[in-house]
Amino acid sequence: MASISSRRLxxxxxxxxxxxxxxxxxxxEANDFAKWxxxxxxxxxxxxxxxxxxxxxxxxxxxPISSPAVQFVVTDGKEAPIHPHVYSNGHICASILxxxxxxxxxxxxxxxxxxxxxxxxxxxxxxxxxxxxxxNAPENPKKTLFHYDGEHYNFKxxxxxx
Amino acid sequence: xxxxxxxxxxxxxxxxxxTAPGLRALDGSFRCDICGELYDAPVTISCGHCxxxxxxxxxxxxxxECPSCRKTANEGHIRPNPVLESVISSWKxxxxxxxxxxxxxxxxxxxxxxxxxxxxxxxxxxxxxxSSIDALDGDSLGPSRYPFNTPRGADxxxxxxxxxxxxxxxxxxxxxxxxxxxxxDTEEQELTPLRGGGNGNPKPDSLVVCPMCQKKVRYRILNAxxxxxxxxxxxxxxxxxxxxxxxxxxxAKNGQHKGKHKKKDSDSDDEYPLPLATYATLKxxxxxxxxxxxxxxxxxxxxxxxxxxQRWVMFYNANLDKSLPNRKTKAxxxxxxxxWEDERSKKKKTVVxxxxxxxxxxxxxxxxLTSLAKQTRVKHPARPDSSASRSSPSPTExxxxxxxxxxxASGPSDDTIVxxxxxxx
Numbered sequence: 383m384a385s386i387s388s389r390r391l392x393x394x395x396x397x398x399x400x401x402x403x404x405x406x407x408x409x410x411e412a413n414d415f416a417k418w419x420x421x422x423x424x425x426x427x428x429x430x431x432x433x434x435x436x437x438x439x440x441x442x443x444x445x446p447i448s449s450p451a452v453q454f455v456v457t458d459g460k461e462a463p464i465h466p467h468v469y470s471n472g473h474i475c476a477s478i479l480x481x482x483x484x485x486x487x488x489x490x491x492x493x494x495x496x497x498x499x500x501x502x503x504x505x506x507x508x509x510x511x512x513x514x515x516x517x518n519a520p521e522n523p524k525k526t527l528f529h530y531d532g533e534h535y536n537f538k539x540x541x542x543x544x
Numbered sequence: 545x546x547x548x549x550x551x552x553x554x555x556x557x558x559x560x561x562x563t564a565p566g567l568r569a570l571d572g573s574f575r576c577d578i579c580g581e582l583y584d585a586p587v588t589i590s591c592g593h594c595x596x597x598x599x600x601x602x603x604x605x606x607x608x609e610c611p612s613c614r615k616t617a618n619e620g621h622i623r624p625n626p627v628l629e630s631v632i633s634s635w636k637x638x639x640x641x642x643x644x645x646x647x648x649x650x651x652x653x654x655x656x657x658x659x660x661x662x663x664x665x666x667x668x669x670x671x672x673x674x675s676s677i678d679a680l681d682g683d684s685l686g687p688s689r690y691p692f693n694t695p696r697g698a699d700x701x702x703x704x705x706x707x708x709x710x711x712x713x714x715x716x717x718x719x720x721x722x723x724x725x726x727x728x729d730t731e732e733q734e735l736t737p738l739r740g741g742g743n744g745n746p747k748p749d750s751l752v753v754c755p756m757c758q759k760k761v762r763y764r765i766l767n768a769x770x771x772x773x774x775x776x777x778x779x780x781x782x783x784x785x786x787x788x789x790x791x792x793x794x795x796a797k798n799g800q801h802k803g804k805h806k807k808k809d810s811d812s813d814d815e816y817p818l819p820l821a822t823y824a825t826l827k828x829x830x831x832x833x834x835x836x837x838x839x840x841x842x843x844x845x846x847x848x849x850x851x852x853x854q855r856w857v858m859f860y861n862a863n864l865d866k867s868l869p870n871r872k873t874k875a876x877x878x879x880x881x882x883x884w885e886d887e888r889s890k891k892k893k894t895v896v897x898x899x900x901x902x903x904x905x906x907x908x909x910x911x912x913l914t915s916l917a918k919q920t921r922v923k924h925p926a927r928p929d930s931s932a933s934r935s936s937p938s939p940t941e942x943x944x945x946x947x948x949x950x951x952x953a954s955g956p957s958d959d960t961i962v963x964x965x966x967x968x969x
Contacts, residue, residue, distance in 0.1 A: 385887040386579050393554040393580040400556040443888055446578060447602050484611040485603050486577040521905065 387445040388415040394488050407493045416441060419455065420493055424501045436460050437496065438472075439489055440522075449483035451524045452476075452492055464506040467499060471516045473523040475509065480528055554580065557643060564646065574635050577612060578603060582636060585865040586628040590621040594628060597862035605854065619820060624865040633870070817861040823850040839874070840881070848885075856881055 398409055410419040418439045424430040436455040442448060454462035454472035462472045478495055520526060558567040574582050578599035585597035593612045603611050610617045746752055748764035757774040831849050835842055838856055859877050
């Protein structure tokens with residue numbers, strides 16, 4: 383009955399419910415196998431101390447072969463963290479969400495990676511091309527092909543349809 | 545949460561390590577890291593990591609590296625893992641039994657702690673306890689009552705004896721052709737009486753009693769056996785032809801393993817995996833022929849054909865990674881394929897349910913694509929053929945498609961926005 387993606391997600395959810403989320407991450411909403419919401423908070427000393435962000439996962443029928451669409455929620459008064467890899471529309475430039483995605487990764491693994499991405503940040507700033515990107519960004523961050531420029535804080539993004 | 549009610553067994557069916565050391569981890573290690581299910585047709589790739597055959601094949605179709613360690617890998621590295629396969633099929637049988645034992649043990653403990661507190665709990669047995677639970681009584685488990693949701697198939701009957709193990713023996717055991725086999729119950733059945741059999745000569749591979757030494761030898765080599773004064777001849781000469789023809793899939797199959805599985809004897813190339821296709825280089829005609837060759841339906845449009853064929857090759861090849869008795873028939877595989885397509889088309893329909901909203905949301909995008917399409921039409925007026933209809937929507941269409949071609953290899957995975965899904969079955 384259930385497809386591979388929903389069975390896999392069901393297993394992940396049961397594991398979350400029985401073993402709990404890592405510190406600083408908690409499940410906010412998972413009413414179906416299409417969209418889940420988590421809150422994420424950086425523990426310990428960091429520039430984001432005391433700030434709680436909401437992370438949205440969207441899954442297609444190819445999950446886990448294809449990556450989930452992950453972004454920070456920027457509606458309902460919520461904001462994306464100010465980070466060199468996070469655009470103001472909530473889109474995240476992280477390799478594991480794009481070409482480094484692997485089907486053995488899980489929702490929790492993504493949360494933990496993004497948490498440590500925030501934790502390692504020394505200075506709050508937006509990506510250099512934030513305005514240009516946000517102006518034309520597709521609704522789904524998976525439609526963006528992020529280019530990694532080598533240096534950590536310098537990304538350029540292009541759209542797949544270009 | 546009610547959408548979780550579907551029975552999706554996973555390692556958390558077992559109590560945590562504090563209560564049942566190793567069980568959860570054991571169940572977890574029998575599961576594919578991609579799908580989370582117990583391995584189905586487990587295969588190993590060059591780095592040694594193990595996945596379901598279908599899972600790793602679809603992962604490699606997207607990206608040619610091991611999902612676990614990112615070492616380069618490709619389809620050619622896939623090797624079946626028959627040992628793990630038989631481990632899994634045993635665990636599938638044992639799992640409900642173990643879960644049954646645990647839940648009964650928990651019941652017992654909870655009832656005993658309720659009835660008389662302070663009494664030695666471990667010795668207290670419920671009425672239903674049978675000798676099969678004795679094994680657990682020695683465990684020093686506390687009165688922990690972990691509320692795991694167990695009791696599925698919680699019958700404590702001993703598992704049926706597995707008949708597969710015998711079938712797993714190599715089908716053409718050439719050693720047996722020559723060696724003299726000591727009498728045993730199983731071989732006895734194959735023994736064809738030499739005299740008075742009533743149905744003429746025994747078959748070449750039947751065991752007959754040598755009139756000289758009274759040992760059992762294959763009828764086919766009986767003469768050689770006698771010529772050699774009942775010593776075991778090391779003569780592979782007579783069987784070389786047959787073993788080659790067996791390797792080449794010739795007609796050397798005989799009564800010995802007839803009817804053990806449903807495989808037809810006629811199409812011997814059933815043993816060989818299907819080659820992967822590079823769909824971009826194929827014409828519609830060729831692709832159709834390939835589908836027809838596999839007996840697959842031609843409904844839908846070109847992307848659907850590609851996905852269908854690609855998926856079929858995956859299912860088909862993955863099926864070959866199973867040991868012979870576990871394989872599915874082509875008809876069963878086709879049902880799997882149909883189910884897979886149905887699931888996908890269901891998903892697609894829900895995505896585009898709100899067409900108006902979709903059109904508003906992508907208005908700019910549609911306009912851009914339409915103008916793009918108009919330009920290409922001016923550029924190539926002579927070729928309004930398949931390539932144009934695939935990649936750019938024609939402005940005359942009532943509902944514009946929004947193809948955002950994925951330049952990466954995951955073409956078929958890009959199904960999040962498909963508006964013209966009416967062609968699907």
